[in-house]
Amino acid sequence: MTLAPWRSAIAHALHRNRSLVYARYLQLATVQTNGRPANRTLVFRGFLEDRNQLKFITDTRSAKADQIQQQPWAEVCWYFPDTREQFRINGCLTLVSGNDSHQNLQPARISMWQELSDAARLQFTWPHPSKPRVETPEAFAPPAPDPIQPVPNFCLLLLEPVQVDHLELRGEPQNRWLYHCDENQEWFCEKINP
DSSP states (O other): OOOOHHHHHHHHHHTTTTTTTTGEEEEEEOOTTTOEEEEEEEEEEOOOOOOOOOEEEETTHHHHHHHHHOEEEEEEEEEEETTTTTEEEEEEEEETTTTSSSSHHHHHHHHHHHSHHHHHHHHHTTTTTTTTTOOOOOGGGOOOOOOOOOOOEEEEEEEEEEEEEEESSSSSSEEEEEEEEEESOOOOEEOOOO
16 A cells, blocks of 8 residues: 555654654544534554554543444544644544454554553553542552453554645745545645645
């Protein structure tokens, strides 16, 4: 597979903003079952090997997992403060869980689990997200999970982009490019007005 032309722009932005740990944070918008938007911040975990899919992690018990199963279309908005660039990436999400039909993606899920810090893995053993607060401190200090095999509720989340809107806010006038993917998986780029 050929890497999309917008990948080099993101790689450049990541490199030029590498001193900012929060430059790897972006916002993911999904659609709730009632049709209203839902937005949250995620950590970019890289690209799926030799693919254009962005990697994230989530808990299958979260509201976003239910939303994605109902409506997989989503958009991320990613802002790089040092270079003053914004990427809006529209595409389809795939949840790769332990009991999932995506058996070909299980090695990527397991590898992602193994790359996490102990503290990040531990959060997947905490009480159910969004439920009433458990007041016993022990609930948030369970035994460490296996660092090799993911817990059942750990999920690799992949975004397969179909459109990328790249805006450079520096300059007069600003620069903007729109990348889109056709039905043959070929990417096209158009320079557009900011």
